[in-house]
Structures are given as C-alpha cells and as structure tokens.
Amino acid sequence: MNIEPLLKYMSNFITLSKDEEDILSSKLLYRKYLKGQYIVQHGDVCKYTGFVVSGCTKTFFMDSDGQEHIVMFSIEDWWTSDIGSFITQTPADFNVQCLENTELIMFSQEIIEDLYIRIPKLERFFRQIVEKGLVASQKRIVRSFSLSAKEQYLYFRNEYPKIEQRIPQYMIASYLGITKEFLSKIKSQLILEQ
Amino acid sequence: MNIEPLLKYMSNFITLSKDEEDILSSKLLYRKYLKGQYIVQHGDVCKYTGFVVSGCTKTFFMDSDGQEHIVMFSIEDWWTSDIGSFITQTPADFNVQCLENTELIMFSQEIIEDLYIRIPKLERFFRQIVEKGLVASQKRIVRSFSLSAKEQYLYFRNEYPKIEQRIPQYMIASYLGITKEFLSKIKSQLILEQ
DNA sequence: AGTAAATGTTAAACTAGATTAACATCATTT
DNA sequence: AAATGATGTTAATCTAGTTTAACATTTACT
Numbered sequence: 377m378n379i380e381p382l383l384k385y386m387s388n389f390i391t392l393s394k395d396e397e398d399i400l401s402s403k404l405l406y407r408k409y410l411k412g413q414y415i416v417q418h419g420d421v422c423k424y425t426g427f428v429v430s431g432c433t434k435t436f437f438m439d440s441d442g443q444e445h446i447v448m449f450s451i452e453d454w455w456t457s458d459i460g461s462f463i464t465q466t467p468a469d470f471n472v473q474c475l476e477n478t479e480l481i482m483f484s485q486e487i488i489e490d491l492y493i494r495i496p497k498l499e500r501f502f503r504q505i506v507e508k509g510l511v512a513s514q515k516r517i518v519r520s521f522s523l524s525a526k527e528q529y530l531y532f533r534n535e536y537p538k539i540e541q542r543i544p545q546y547m548i549a550s551y552l553g554i555t556k557e558f559l560s561k562i563k564s565q566l567i568l569e570q
Numbered sequence: 571m572n573i574e575p576l577l578k579y580m581s582n583f584i585t586l587s588k589d590e591e592d593i594l595s596s597k598l599l600y601r602k603y604l605k606g607q608y609i610v611q612h613g614d615v616c617k618y619t620g621f622v623v624s625g626c627t628k629t630f631f632m633d634s635d636g637q638e639h640i641v642m643f644s645i646e647d648w649w650t651s652d653i654g655s656f657i658t659q660t661p662a663d664f665n666v667q668c669l670e671n672t673e674l675i676m677f678s679q680e681i682i683e684d685l686y687i688r689i690p691k692l693e694r695f696f697r698q699i700v701e702k703g704l705v706a707s708q709k710r711i712v713r714s715f716s717l718s719a720k721e722q723y724l725y726f727r728n729e730y731p732k733i734e735q736r737i738p739q740y741m742i743a744s745y746l747g748i749t750k751e752f753l754s755k756i757k758s759q760l761i762l763e764q
Numbered sequence: 765a766g767t768a769a770a771t772g773t774t775a776a777a778c779t780a781g782a783t784t785a786a787c788a789t790c791a792t793t794t
Numbered sequence: 795a796a797a798t799g800a801t802g803t804t805a806a807t808c809t810a811g812t813t814t815a816a817c818a819t820t821t822a823c824t
Contacts, residue, residue: 439716447711460705469712496690503697510700511654513707517641518663520714521747522633525781544801553715558781560803719811738771752811754773 377406382427382481385453389504390497399494405482409474415456416472422461424482428454431478432542435470436550446550449475449539456480459509475543525554526562571600576621576675579647583698584691593688599676603668609650610666616655618676622648625672626736629664630744640745643669643733650674653703669737719748720756 379401386392392400405424409415415433416422433456435448447470450456461468462485483491492499519528529552533540540548545563546556554562573595580586586594599618603609609627610616627650629642641664644650655662656679677685686693713722723746727734734742739757740750748756 437712437716445712445715447708447715460708463701463705469709492694496693499690499693499697500686503693503700506697506700506704507657510704510707511657513704513711514641514654515663517707517710517714518631518639520711521639521641522631546801555782556802557783557804561781564803740771749812750772751774751813755775755811758773 377401377404378429378479379404379406379481381429381453385427386501390501392495392497396495396497400491400498403487403491405484407480407482409478409480411474411477413474414471415474415478415480416458416461416468416470418469418471419467420461421465422458422468424484425455425457425459425462425488426480426482428452428456429479429481431480432475432539433472433478434475434543434547435472437470444550445553446547449536449543449547449551451539451542455505455509475547520553525552525558526565528552529559529562530566571595571598572623572673573598573600573675575623575647579621580695584695586689586691590689590691594685594692597681597685599678601674601676603672603674605668605671607668608665609668609672609674610652610655610662610664612663612665613661614655615659616652616662618678619649619651619653619656619682620674620676622646622650623673623675625674626669626733627666627672628669628737628741629666631664638744639747640741643730643737643741643745645733645736649699649703669741714747719746719752720759722746723753723756724760 382404383392383397407426409431415424415426416435418437428450430452433450434446435450435456435458436444436446438444448456456472458468458470458472460466461470465485488498488502492502519531523531529548532548532552545559549556549559552559576598577586577591601620603625609618609620610629612631622644624646627644628640629644629650629652630638630640632638642650650666652662652664652666654660655664659679682692682696686696713725717725723742726742726746739753743750743753746753
C-alpha cells in the first residue's frame with residue numbers, strides 16, 4: 377500500500393501531523409483494477425471516491441440513443457468517481473471504467489464522515505478540492521459555449537498533452553462532444569494549415 | 571439588515587448557536603443594488619460572494635465576437651458571484667448584473683477565512699454548498715451533451731418556472747446557448763404540437 | 765395618448781457538425 | 795504470417811441551429 381502520492385498531494389493544501397497521517401492511512405482502502413474493469417456502474421450508489429496512484433480511467437454516460445459520452449479522464453494525482461452520486465448517495469449517472477491497469481487509494485463515504493470529525497482539517501482539504509472541481513467544471517461550460525470544436529480540441533491538446541497520448545482518438549472526440557469522423561477532419565485540417 | 575433568510579437557509583446544513591449567529595451577523599455586509607447595477611465586473615477580482623435576499627441577477631461573459639452568454643441566473647435563496655474568481659482571487663471571467671433591484675448578504679473573502687477559524691462549522695457549510703454547485707454544474711454539462719435545444723428548454727421551463735416568468739426570453743435563449751430566433755421557433759413549435 | 769425603446773416573431777439562406785458507408789491502418793492473437 | 799478486431803480516414807449527404815433582415819408587439823416614458 378503506497379499512500380505517499382496522496383500525502384504529497386494533500387500537502388499542497390493542508391499540513392497533517394504524523395498521528396493524523398496514521399489515522400488517515402488506517403482508514404483508506406488500496407485497490408488495484410485491471411484494464412476494462414468498472415469502478416462505478418450507472419445506477420449503483422457510488423460508495424467510494426478514488427485518488428489515482430497509477431493508471432487511467434474514463435467517466436462516461438449513455439444517452440437515450442445508446443451513445444457513450446465521456447465527461448472526464450483521470451490519471452495520476454487526479455480523482456475518479458461519480459462525485460455527484462458519492463456526495464448525495466443517490467444512484468450514479470455515470471460509469472467509471474479503467475482504460476489501463478489502475479491503482480487507487482479509496483475514501484469510503486462512511487469513513488470520510490468519520491474522518492471529518494477526527495481530523496477537522498480534512499473538511500478544509502475537501503472543500504478546497506471540491507472548489508477546484510467546481511471552477512474547472514464552470515470553465516468547461518464556458519468553453520463549450522464560446523469555442524468551436526476545433527478550438528476546443530486545440531485547448532484540450534494544449535492543456536492535457538499527457539492524456540492525449542494515452543487515449544484513443546475516438547474517446548477524445550467523445551470527450552469533446554463531437555464525432556470521431558469530425559475530429560479526424562479537424563486534425564487533417566490542422567495538418568494542412570501549417 | 572435582514573439576515574433571517576440566510577440563517578434559515580444555513581439551518582438546512584448546520585446548526586449555529588446564538589453566539590455563532592451573532593459573530594456571523596457582525597461580519598456580514600448587507601447591500602442593496604438597483605436594476606442594471608453591476609455586482610462583479612469582468613477583469614476585477616471578486617472580493618465578495620452574495621446570498622440573494624430579494625431580486626434577481628444574471629452572471630454572463632462576452633465571447634470573442636462580443637456576444638453575451640449567460641451562465642446563471644440567481645434569485646432569492648441562491649448565491650451570486652464569480653465563484654471561480656472569488657475562490658482563487660484571480661480576475662473575474664464573468665460579469666454579474668442585477669436584472670431587478672436586489673438585496674444581498676455578502677461574505678468577503680478575507681472575512682470568510684477568518685470565520686472558518688472562529689466558526690469551524692462554516693467550513694462544513696461551504697463544503698456542502700460548493701458540493702451542490704459542483705453536482706449542478708456537472709449535470710448541466712451532461713444536459714448540454716445529451717439534449718437537443720428543445721429538450722433543454724423544456725428542462726429549464728420545468729426546473730425553474732419562477733425564473734422563466736421574471737426574465738426576458740432572449741436572456742433565456744442566451745442561457746440555453748441558442749439564439750433568440752431559434753428559441754422563438756421552438757416555442758411556436760411547442761404550441762403547434764399540443 | 766403618443767412616441768421611442770425594448771422585446772418577440774417569421775422566413776429565407778447558410779454553416780458547423782452529424783450521419784452513413786466504404787475503406788485503410790495498426791495491434792494482438794493464434 | 796495470417797487473421798481478427800480495434801482504431802482511424804475520407805467523402806457525400808443531411809440537419810439542427812445560425813444569420814440576416816424585415817416586421818410585430820409590448821413596455822416605459824413624456
């Protein structure tokens with residue numbers, strides 16, 4: 377159980393004593409998933425939120441036409457879950473599936489409530505994490521309002537170069553909300569342009 | 571200064587003692603704005619987040635073509651600010667403008683940090699508020715992925731009937747991310763349908 | 765009441781992106 | 795090395811939503 381990446385990540389937000397680190401690490405779950413495995417399934421209540429130690433996941437939903445829409449990729453040092461389901465303890469809208477073999481450090485809903493009491497600093501930590509998530513989510517809405525598909529692709533490529541290299545192109549199209557054919561067209565246009 | 575609506579709202583999340591209520595109310599700012607006034611201006615750092623006691627605001631940005639895009643309306647019992655700017659204390663992407671005369675209870679950034687220390691429960695309160703915001707923001711992304719313009723309008727009408735009645739139609743079109751002409755077409759289609 | 769400004773409607777021409785379908789390339793397994 | 799499945803490309807056709815522009819209606823002000 378390698379909890380170091382999480383502690384390092386947390387140190388950007390709060391300072392934990394050795395005792396607090398020990399309490400925390402005794403309450404965490406460490407799990408390994410294989411490529412293709414589901415971490416969360418649509419309709420289930422999401423009992424855990426996971427911090428990615430290694431690997432890669434996609435969070436997606438199916439629309440009424442059976443089309444898959446990817447809302448998020450998670451790689452090392454990111455979180456993965458259906459955060460809405462986790463927070464509200466209602467059935468998940470999303471599926472979370474591993475695109476690679478993936479190692480997670482998991483917080484369960486029950487334990488997190490207990491941890492908030494035993495380590496009040498965690499309340500602050502998660503407030504800040506959720507704040508970051510909210511800001512990112514709002515910026516994404518703004519992009520979808522104001523950028524063309526090509527501009528959104530360029531933004532993605534620039535912002536997440538590491539993700540683009542690990543993931544098939546048709547999934548990037550799905551994340552951008554366009555068809556794989558149209559993304560292919562955009563890419564060939566971009567090559568012609570320069 | 572009528573702080574009751576805020577206290578009532580907060581009681582859905584946490585229980586404050588009389589002392590804590592007094593500390594809180596001594597630190598809050600109560601402000602009245604006229605219709606048309608700006609609460610936040612693009613480029614400024616947003617120093618306050620406001621709880622709407624009465625009135626209505628729109629939060630919007632200008633795209634590179636000078637087009638206005640509304641990202642949110644706020645009415646009684648909602649929050650209004652550029653929350654991204656407020657959290658990160660960086661220049662605001664958005665403008666916030668009053669659509670009616672509006673009364674706000676305002677938390678300043680400096681004071682909120684101080685209040686987190688004096689009333690640790692507030693950390694929990696704001697974590698939960700931000701969680702709700704994140705969930706709503708993610709659901710909006712899902713809708714924009716999976717619903718047609720007509721479906722999104724029907725969702726809006728159903729979800730926020732009170733807002734629809736107070737606000738000109740062209741602003742609702744802007745919120746939905748479509749032109750006012752197309753919304754007009756959708757509405758006449760809906761009338762024909764039944 | 766009359767006028768100007770703000771808001772809403774209609775319709776024709778246009779475009780970004782979707783759909784369909786056929787084919788090309790790459791990776792994995794036997 | 796051949797075969798199968800997964801991924802990526804190209805091009806023709808189609809459609810949801812935009813643009814433009816002219817007009818209609820409502821609201822607010824003198």
